[in-house]
Amino acid sequence: MxxxxxxxxxxxxxxYKNWSSLNEPESIKWALLRNAFKMPKDAxxxxxxxxSEIAKTIETEMFNGNQIESLIFSSLNTLSESLPDFITFNSSLVDQMQWERVSNIELTDGTSEAECDLFTLLNEFCCNAILPSVMGAQFTExxxxxxxxxxxFNQRYWALALGLPRLSPIQGLPGAALSQKRLLYNFTKLFDDLTHPPVRRVPDDDESVSGEEETDADISTPLTKLNELFTKHEVPMEVRAAIGFQLVHSIIAEVVPLVFWSILHIYASSSVPETKVGKETPLTRIKDETKAWAQAIQPPSIHPSFPAPPxxxxxxxxxxxxxxxFPHLRSCINESRRLYSSSISTYIITKSIILEDEEEGITRPGEEEQWELDVGSYVDIGLSQSLINSSPANYFSPDTFKPYAFINAPAPSSIMSPTDASNQYKSALLLSLVAGIIQLWEISPAPKKTFFEHMQEARDEASIGAAALSGEQKAAKDEAQAEKAKKARKEGKWVIPKAVDGAAVKIPKSDVRVRIRRREGLPASKIVRRIG
Structure with missing residues (x-):
């Protein structure tokens, strides 16, 4: 074939117009489910x-009408609460947010600036904003x-999908296999809890109860609706876990890398000298067009010594x-899709398709040609998209990020599949996350540390561990180090990391170290917030 x-x-x-004449090969679909998501063989x-019933339920409960709007509304509420704490500038792990704890954060200018690993920070932060409305807040917490x-798991998705042994000589594969195992265990437990909710304890007569906490089974989410279908057909828990795991992975594996690449390129392309880009950069244009939607404000301080967070x-x-x-923001996101999409989706043809030459340049001038795709043959959609998106015949300098490439035209089918029901949901998430971060935060590249600087840091840490300092001594030491860092402050340069294959979108081979500050000059709010 x-x-x-x-x-x-x-x-x-x-x-795409003949999509009804294509089917996803069962052998490929089943191999991915078996190897990557550990679907039981007898299922x-x-x-x-x-x-088909599972696909219909997912589409109805996630990607249609009021449901998709409800999911995005929930994510926007979460973002309104969490975006001001994107960086808290706390040096204590106990006081940091979960996304700060994993991103190797380091304060570089008192409580004004922090240095961290961007991809790790964004991955944790985005999952916190997206997944509670899909799976339930108790599970994600x-x-x-x-x-x-x-x-x-996404880092070594294709090695796992091919069924390679855990101890194959591939860097990161053993860790990815352990993550896969943990994910399956927890998804199995989630569906078991949804099917058999914990029995509520009956309080004693003399016991005061302020209110029962709702469980994930009490709140309607796409996974609870999916579980109702599974329960109706008596689907085993391991099968439910594999399908739920695949659904969540399909969202995160696309949205998180695209948020990372979009933010990285927007800030990097806006840092070149004004003589090259003019006074308006992609960053300033996006801030301007999204400010009425993502409204960042500075509330008045309750006390001069305690400025209120934005x-x-x-x-x-x-x-x-x-x-x-938001045409400028959409253009940047679509350009990230063009550069970093890595789908390898393949379909089998069930009814012959005739393709016609509709534009000049495919064949010789003055000639028209037709191609017939035979029944039983395959069409490599993902590979076709990658070849179109990286071809100099379609894009001038195809390896270069061009922020305004799609301002005056919608993204073509090689970038946005017209048959993907999840596109609208994922695009809304991307717009919300990128716009929110840009409105509240300034991001710049961190300078690369020299070997001497790393050695000096290690020596300082060792000396702190050897002798405990009093409160006054520690404050004086921190102040002296901050002053020293200010005098020796270096400016970093944006470096775009090498991209390697993920499940749907390429991911960075190495993380990017950045410095993050609160955005200054936000519009003032007239409402004074009270404590208590």
């Missing part, structure tokens, strides 16, 4: 019977390693679904 690859958007569009026939395990409010979830909203 032959494999077909197309090299132009017009031909790819014609394939194949039951899964095949229920696959109790499973502290959820975001870390999803990232480790706040952010999102105007409406509907704005995120309008294809005409």
């Amino acid at each position: 032959g494999h077909n690859v197309v090299f132009s958007d017009s031909l790819l569009d014609q394939i 194949e026939s039951q899964h095949r019977e229920l696959s 109790s499973y502290q390693l959820l975001a870390t395990d999803l990232a480790a 706040e952010i409010r999102f105007a409406s979830a509907k704005e995120a679904f309008s294809p005409k909203s």
Whole structure:
């Protein structure tokens, strides 16, 4: 059986118009479920019977009508609460947020600036904003390693999907296999708790009760609806876990890397001299066009000694679904999709398709040609998209990020699949996350430390451990170090890391060290917040 690859958007569009003539090969679908998500071998026939019903439930409960708006509304509420604490500038691990604890954070200018690993920070932060509305808040709070395990799994997704042994000589594979095991255990436990909710304890007559805490089974989420379908058909817990795991992974493996690449390129492309880009940079344009939607404000301080942290409010979830909203931000996100999408989706042709030459340049001038894709042959959609997106025939200097590439035109089918029901949901998440971060925070590259600086840090840490300092001595030492750092302050340069394959979008081979500050000059709020 032959494999077909197309090299132009017009031909790819014609394939999408004949989408009913294509099917995902069962062998490929089942191999991914078996190897990557550990679907039990004896569940194949039951899964095949229920696959269309499962897909319909996911589409109805996540990607349609009021449901998609409700999910985004919930994520926007979470972002309004968590974005001001994106960086808390606390030196104590106890006082830091979960995403700060894992991102190797280091204060570089008192409580004004912090240095951290950008991808790790964004992965943990984005999962916190996205997953509670999909899975339930109790599960995401109790499973502290959820975001870390999803990232480790995605890093070695294709090695796991191929069924390679855990101890194969591939860096990171043993850790990814352990993450896979933890994820499956916790997803199995989640579905078991949804099916058999913990029995509520009856309080004693003389016991005062302020209110029972709701469990994940009490709150309607896409996974609770999916579990109702599973319970109706008596689907085993291990099968439920594999399907739920695959659903969550498909969202995070696309959204998180695209947030990272978009933010990295927006800030990097805005840092070049004004003589090259003009006074308006991609960053300033995005700030300007999203400020009425993602409204960042500075509340008045309760006391001069305790400045109030900034706040952010999102105007409406509907704005995120309008294809005409935020053209500069959408263009940057679509350009990130063009550069970093790494799908290898393959479909089998069930009814022959005739492709026609609709544009000049595919064949010789004055000639028209047709191609027939035979029944039983395959069409490599993912590979076709990658070849189109990286071809100099379609994009001038295709390896360069161009922030304004898609301002005056919608993204072509090689970038946004018209048949993917999840596109609207994922795009709304991307817009919300990137706009929110840009409105509240300034990000700059951290300078690379020399070997001498690393040695000096190690010596300082050893001396602190050898002799405990009094409060006054420690304060004086911190002040002296801050003053020394200020005098010797270096400016970093943006370096775009090498991209390696993830499940759906490429991920950075190494993390990027950045410095983050609160954005200054925010509009003042007239409402004074009271304590208590």
